[in-house]
Amino acid sequence: xxxxxxxxxxxxxxxxxxxxxxxxxxxxxxxxxxxxxxxxxxxxxxxxxxxxxxxxxxxxxxxxxxxxxxxxxxxxxxxxxxxxxxxxxxxxxxxxxxxxxxxxxxxxxxxxxxxxxxxxxxxxxxxxxxxxxxxxxxxxxxxxxxxxxxxxxxxxxxxxxxxxxxxxxxxxxxxxxxxxxxxxxxxxxxxxxxxxxxxxxxxxxxxxxxxxxxxxxxxxxxxxxxxxxxxxxxxxxxxxxxxxxxxxxxxxxxxxxxxxxxxxxxxxxxxxxxxxxxxxxxxxxxxxxxxxxxxxxxxxxxxxxxxxxxxxxxxxxxxxxxxxxxxxxxxxxxxxxxxxxxxxxxxxxxxxxxxxxxxxxxxxxxxxxxxxxxxxxxxxxxxxxxxxxxxxxxxxxxxxxxxxxxxxxxx
Ligand code: PLP
Numbered sequence: 001x002x003x004x005x006x007x008x009x010x011x012x013x014x015x016x017x018x019x020x021x022x023x024x025x026x027x028x029x030x031x032x033x034x035x036x037x038x039x040x041x042x043x044x045x046x047x048x049x050x051x052x053x054x055x056x057x058x059x060x061x062x063x064x065x066x067x068x069x070x071x072x073x074x075x076x077x078x079x080x081x082x083x084x085x086x087x088x089x090x091x092x093x094x095x096x097x098x099x100x101x102x103x104x105x106x107x108x109x110x111x112x113x114x115x116x117x118x119x120x121x122x123x124x125x126x127x128x129x130x131x132x133x134x135x136x137x138x139x140x141x142x143x144x145x146x147x148x149x150x151x152x153x154x155x156x157x158x159x160x161x162x163x164x165x166x167x168x169x170x171x172x173x174x175x176x177x178x179x180x181x182x183x184x185x186x187x188x189x190x191x192x193x194x195x196x197x198x199x200x201x202x203x204x205x206x207x208x209x210x211x212x213x214x215x216x217x218x219x220x221x222x223x224x225x226x227x228x229x230x231x232x233x234x235x236x237x238x239x240x241x242x243x244x245x246x247x248x249x250x251x252x253x254x255x256x257x258x259x260x261x262x263x264x265x266x267x268x269x270x271x272x273x274x275x276x277x278x279x280x281x282x283x284x285x286x287x288x289x290x291x292x293x294x295x296x297x298x299x300x301x302x303x304x305x306x307x308x309x310x311x312x313x314x315x316x317x318x319x320x321x322x323x324x325x326x327x328x329x330x331x332x333x334x335x336x337x338x339x340x341x342x343x344x345x346x347x348x349x350x351x352x353x354x355x356x357x358x359x360x361x362x363x364x365x366x367x368x369x370x371x372x373x374x375x376x377x378x379x380x381x382x383x384x385x386x387x388x389x390x391x392x393x394x395x396x397x398x399x400x401x402x403x404x405x406x407x408x409x410x411x
Pocket of ligand 1: 042106107108109110112132184188216218246247248249255259260
C-alpha cells in the first residue's frame, strides 16, 4: 500500500449540496405531486448566444479539412481570443494588459483551485466568510488549513474575513499578516460588491504586507452600477499584487462548454527560499504549460465571438434576462419585509432568514411550504448562518412563480 496525501482527510464532506439533494429527494418521495422550483442552482439555463453558435459551427467546419485543421494550440490560448480579451475587457477600461499576462483555460474553478500550487505551503491564507468553497478546499488539500474545528465550523490556520449585514458585507483587513487573500467580487454567495475605495484598501494592505490578492471576478459581466469596479486593475498599483480570474461560464452560458481566463501581471513578484525575486507570471506559465494542453479551438472561437458587435448585444440580453429575474426576487421579497442583499450587480440574492431562523430551518420551511429549493447560507461558512441564497438563473416563469409562493408564506 502507498501512503496517501493525508491532507485530503481534513476535507469536510461536500455536505451542502448532498444534504440539499437528500432533503429534496425525501420531500418529493413523501409529496410526489409537489411541483418543486429550484432557485438553488448556480448554473445558467438559457441557450448559448447565436454569435457563439455560428462561430463554433464555422470552427468545426475548419477542423474537418487538413488546410484549416488545428491540433494542439498554444496552451495559453489562441492569439485571436487573447487579443479580444485584452482589447475589450481591459484596454476599453483604460487598463494595459499584455498578451503574455493572459492565460486562457477551461474554467475559473480550475484556475482558482490550482493557483495556490505556485505558492509556499507555509503561506497563510485569508478567505471571505461566507465563501466559494473551492478556495478553502484546495488549500486544505495542500496542507495549509490546519485542523477543522467542528465547534467553530472553521479551519484553525485559515484567516476568515467575516462578511455579514453587520459590516455591510465589507470585510475588515486581517488582524495579522497573511500571504494570500481570496476576494470574490461580485460575490458568490452574497451578491454584494466592493467600492473602489474599499478595494484600494486591500491593494494597499497587500503592498504593505507583501501579500497577493487572488481576485475572482467570475460574475463581472453582471455589474450594472456605474461606480462598481470591473477589474482590480482599476486600482493603481494592483498589478504588483493581484491575479484576476474571469470566466465565460455565466457571462455567455459556457458552464458546459468551458472557457475562462486568468491574468497574471508581469509586475507581480514572489520570492524563493534564498530571498531572490521570482516573477509569479513565469511560475504560472510553467505550471499551465506543464499541466494543461489548451482549450479547444472550437471553444475559443465561440468565446471570441462574444466580443463581436452581435455577440456583445446577445450577451447583454442574456445578462439582462437574469438580472431582471434578480430584480423580481429582490423586490418581491423586500415587499414582504424580508431583509435582502445582492441581486443588483450579481445574479445572487442573499436574504436574512426571518425571525432569526437558522439557515437549514428556513430551507425546510421553504421546501415544505412553498416547494422551493434554495441554498442555506451556513453551507458557505459560519458567517452565512441565518442567511439564505437564491439565484436568478431560473426561467422567468419559475422565478415569478417562486416569488409569488414566498409572498404567500406566513413568515
Ligand atoms: N468562481 C466563482 C465565485 C463561482 O461561483 C464559480 C462557479 O460557480 C466559478 C468560479 C467557476 O467558474 P467556471 O465555470 O469558470 O469554472
